[in-house]
Amino acid sequence: MNPEIYVxxxxxxxxxxxxxxxxxENPISRLFEHIFVGLSAGYLLVATWALNLEGKWWTPMxxxxxxxxxxxxxxxxxxxxxxxxxxxxxxxxxxxLFFGTAAGTLFREFFPIxxxxxxxxxxxxxADAQIGWFxxxxxxxxxxxxxxxxxxxxxxxxxxxxxxxxxxxxxxLLGRWFLMIAFGAMFGNTVMARISLFIGRVEFLLTDWIGHxxx
Amino acid sequence: xxxxxxxxxxxxxxxxxxYYIYLLLAGVVxxxxxxxIQLPILPSAATQGVHDAIRAVPDDKIIIITTDWDASTQxxxxxxxxxxxxxxxxxxxxxxxxxxxxxxxVKLAHDLAEEAAQDYDVSYGVDWCNWGYKYxxxxxLMALGKDIPTTIGxxxxxxxxxxxxxMQGVEDIEDVGLVVEVTGLSGMTEMWIGLIxxxxxxxxxxxxxxxxxxxxxxxLDSGQMQGMLVGAKGAxxxxxxxxxxxxxxxxxxxxxxxxxxxxxxxxxxxxGYLMARGRAGERAP
Amino acid sequence: MLGAIRQAxxxxxxxxxxxxxxxxxxxxxxxxxxxxxxxxFLGPRGRRWLIAAVTFIGGLFFGLExxxxxxxxxxxxxxxxxxxxxxxxxxxxGAFTVGLGIYxxxxxxxxxxxxxxxxxxxxxxxxLAMLAMLVFGLWDHYLHLPEPLPKVLPWPKGIYExxxxxxxxxxxxATFSLLAFYIAxxxxxxxxxxxxxxxxxxxxxxxxxxxxxxxxxxxxxxIPQTSPYLSFFxxxxxxxxxxxxxxxxAQRGIVFGIAVGALAMSLRIWLSLExxxxxxxQS
Numbered sequence: 001m002n003p004e005i006y007v008x009x010x011x012x013x014x015x016x017x018x019x020x021x022x023x024x025e026n027p028i029s030r031l032f033e034h035i036f037v038g039l040s041a042g043y044l045l046v047a048t049w050a051l052n053l054e055g056k057w058w059t060p061m062x063x064x065x066x067x068x069x070x071x072x073x074x075x076x077x078x079x080x081x082x083x084x085x086x087x088x089x090x091x092x093x094x095x096x097l098f099f100g101t102a103a104g105t106l107f108r109e110f111f112p113i114x115x116x117x118x119x120x121x122x123x124x125x126x127a128d129a130q131i132g133w134f135x136x137x138x139x140x141x142x143x144x145x146x147x148x149x150x151x152x153x154x155x156x157x158x159x160x161x162x163x164x165x166x167x168x169x170x171x172x173l174l175g176r177w178f179l180m181i182a183f184g185a186m187f188g189n190t191v192m193a194r195i196s197l198f199i200g201r202v203e204f205l206l207t208d209w210i211g212h213x214x215x
Numbered sequence: 216x217x218x219x220x221x222x223x224x225x226x227x228x229x230x231x232x233x234y235y236i237y238l239l240l241a242g243v244v245x246x247x248x249x250x251x252i253q254l255p256i257l258p259s260a261a262t263q264g265v266h267d268a269i270r271a272v273p274d275d276k277i278i279i280i281t282t283d284w285d286a287s288t289q290x291x292x293x294x295x296x297x298x299x300x301x302x303x304x305x306x307x308x309x310x311x312x313x314x315x316x317x318x319x320x321v322k323l324a325h326d327l328a329e330e331a332a333q334d335y336d337v338s339y340g341v342d343w344c345n346w347g348y349k350y351x352x353x354x355x356l357m358a359l360g361k362d363i364p365t366t367i368g369x370x371x372x373x374x375x376x377x378x379x380x381x382m383q384g385v386e387d388i389e390d391v392g393l394v395v396e397v398t399g400l401s402g403m404t405e406m407w408i409g410l411i412x413x414x415x416x417x418x419x420x421x422x423x424x425x426x427x428x429x430x431x432x433x434x435l436d437s438g439q440m441q442g443m444l445v446g447a448k449g450a451x452x453x454x455x456x457x458x459x460x461x462x463x464x465x466x467x468x469x470x471x472x473x474x475x476x477x478x479x480x481x482x483x484x485x486x487g488y489l490m491a492r493g494r495a496g497e498r499a500p
Numbered sequence: 501m502l503g504a505i506r507q508a509x510x511x512x513x514x515x516x517x518x519x520x521x522x523x524x525x526x527x528x529x530x531x532x533x534x535x536x537x538x539x540x541f542l543g544p545r546g547r548r549w550l551i552a553a554v555t556f557i558g559g560l561f562f563g564l565e566x567x568x569x570x571x572x573x574x575x576x577x578x579x580x581x582x583x584x585x586x587x588x589x590x591x592x593x594g595a596f597t598v599g600l601g602i603y604x605x606x607x608x609x610x611x612x613x614x615x616x617x618x619x620x621x622x623x624x625x626x627x628l629a630m631l632a633m634l635v636f637g638l639w640d641h642y643l644h645l646p647e648p649l650p651k652v653l654p655w656p657k658g659i660y661e662x663x664x665x666x667x668x669x670x671x672x673x674a675t676f677s678l679l680a681f682y683i684a685x686x687x688x689x690x691x692x693x694x695x696x697x698x699x700x701x702x703x704x705x706x707x708x709x710x711x712x713x714x715x716x717x718x719x720x721x722x723i724p725q726t727s728p729y730l731s732f733f734x735x736x737x738x739x740x741x742x743x744x745x746x747x748x749x750a751q752r753g754i755v756f757g758i759a760v761g762a763l764a765m766s767l768r769i770w771l772s773l774e775x776x777x778x779x780x781x782q783s
Contacts (some may be wrong), residue, residue: 109427147749179750254718
């Protein structure tokens with residue numbers, strides 16, 4: 001069986017079916033939404049078994065006779081007691097285990113992630129043989145000013161009153177302006193990302209689907 | 216909120232029906248796909264960093280390409296993955312695809328790798344392999360650092376990874392020369408940097424959707440990342456560097472004009488707003 | 501029998517199939533008995549303490565292994581050799597939670613179908629799609645097709661390709677591509693320069709939007725690329741400067757705030773100081 005042509009038509013019909021929602025909510029788009037959720041659920045089950053549990057749990061337990069792997073579904077099965085009012089605390093037991101390990105993992109990750117970030121905040125503020133005055137002014141000084149003002153914006157321990165508080169308030173105001181620049185940059189990137197997704201779909205419709213018959 | 220019917224031209228300028236905007240957007244995209252205006256794409260320093268990092272990997276080490284994306288970001292992350300794969304094939308570096316979440320990405324990436332492999336004299340298991348979807352997030356990474364074969368278990372086809380020729384001698388993270396993360400999910404980078412790049416000093420590069428990329432420039436600045444591909448633009452730049460123009464290059468040609476349209480729409484909306492506000496101010500006593 | 505007991509206490513693999521079955525059943529029985537005893541004899545306070553203890557030990561293991569001094573070559577401590585097996589076990593345990601979401605979905609859609617609620621045929625489509633993907637996905641996995649794939653594929657593989665590449669991936673891609681229309685419409689309707697800050701945001705957005713695409717470079721292509729100061733005003737260089745030197749420090753400031761907050765929250769959860777965690781208010 002050569003499924004390519006069926007794949008092409010199924011993909012084109014599915015794409016156009018979803019796009020009908022741009023006109024208004026309709027039964028076709030709703031049907032395709034439900035099909036999508038069903039396929040997603042089915043694939044999650046397939047991937048979890050075929051790419052995870054079979055090789056890492058079933059094979060060691062059955063083929064290699066490592067019987068202690070039976071405790072994995074026993075402990076994992078405790079999650080399902082969340083649906084029971086009486087035995088729900090068993091689900092909290094295993095959730096506690098995972099929350100605890102997540103917290104412990106964050107303690108491990110904290111320094112490798114953030115220590116280099118703090119180190120990188122200290123940039124040369126004078127021109128030298130390696131870096132010219134233009135780069136220092138336009139890059140490093142701008143960086144330091146923005147970083148300090150943005151950090152002052154998020155510093156809520158001191159009210160913006162009194163001599164120090166007023167200076168902090170002005171710094172926080174400047175920080176807010178710089179945050180708006182950052183958000184503008186994020187907006188620009190968001191537009192780029194969303195438009196790319198649409199261009200990708202139209203490119204499929206024109207190049208792969210229609211292009212298959214009218215190259 | 217109830218809107219009163221627009222009376223002036225400037226008010227009507229702020230309330231163009233959304234269907235016209237949708238049609239304009241679709242029209243611009245279709246126009247450029249059918250009649251593209253080719254403009255040169257200039258690779259950025261961040262993209263060059265990814266390319267150089269791939270080339271700098273020692274021959275006795277492998278590259279891990281972690282494809283944590285799915286069809287929702289396929290237009291950006293698909294070309295990124297394929298461009299990175301082309302760079303690996305061209306530099307003759309062995310690589311392994313893997314996926315932590317969502318599971319769909321590993322098959323999509325596998326199809327892209329198979330498509331790219333047709334251009335080179337390479338074979339699965341010798342020059343590249345697919346470790347598949349491994350659920351567990353940080354637990355997988357912590358285990359991966361210590362013992363790769365046991366952590367991965369079976370590959371995408373269900374065969375033990377230890378049976379693959381390229382996996383002979385690959386024991387732990389010291390045998391990995393670079394991790395390239397291609398993702399549309401935030402939070403994955405912090406795991407890789409916190410558990411692999413930081414403790415083991417494994418070189419790390421990344422490719423993100425354009426939405427996420429602004430959040431990760433600090434890691435580029437601190438040197439924790441060797442380079443970064445930003446959305447379809449990064450993929451197009453990588454295609455230029457590998458001399459393999461593909462989907463991303465076509466997308467970027469269209470993207471320019473779509474951006475111009477969005478900018479024009481924002482200007483038109485604001486023009487209507489400012490002129491209408493000015494008129495209202497004139498009329499006010 | 502004695503061999504099985506010795507295997508049980510030393511966690512050795514079973515020697516025969518019979519031993520394996522005995523050990524599996526015995527483990528299940530012991531587990532059920534243990535949880536029954538815990539449920540029967542632990543009151544609400546005892547359960548809270550048990551949950552807090554398990555949470556603490558879970559976090560202590562990973563945190564302690566990182567901070568405890570290491571020695572030898574390769575450098576490690578008494579916990580290092582346990583990281584890999586424990587992490588592996590936790591990953592497998594976590595994989596069993598896949599059924600939670602599936603069960604909720606099946607419950608909701610099952611009710612729609614059995615009670616013939618409005619749109620019940622959509623819920624039926626959900627079940628059919630899920631079953632089809634499950635059946636053909638597993639069938640494809642167990643076909644063990646050779647690499648490279650044959651020119652003519654077996655029909656189960658063909659149907660799986662139609663489901664995955666013909667429906668699943670395009671449906672997801674198309675659904676998310678709708679955002680392009682919504683962002684275009686929203687940008688036109690809602691992005692108004694009511695304040696100077698909004699104006700600043702708009703200018704930054706325009707620079708980035710033009711700088712990230714080829715037309716930006718083309719618009720300022722007359723500015724020489726090699727000029728050390730003038731090249732700064734090329735749109736792609738300006739866009740890069742906005743991202744690297746205006747956006748980046750702001751993001752770093754945000755990241756520091758998030759990092760401290762996340763660390764504090766993790767400490768509170770690890771020490772079970774956070775009320776309402778694990779829905780404890782319900783007990």
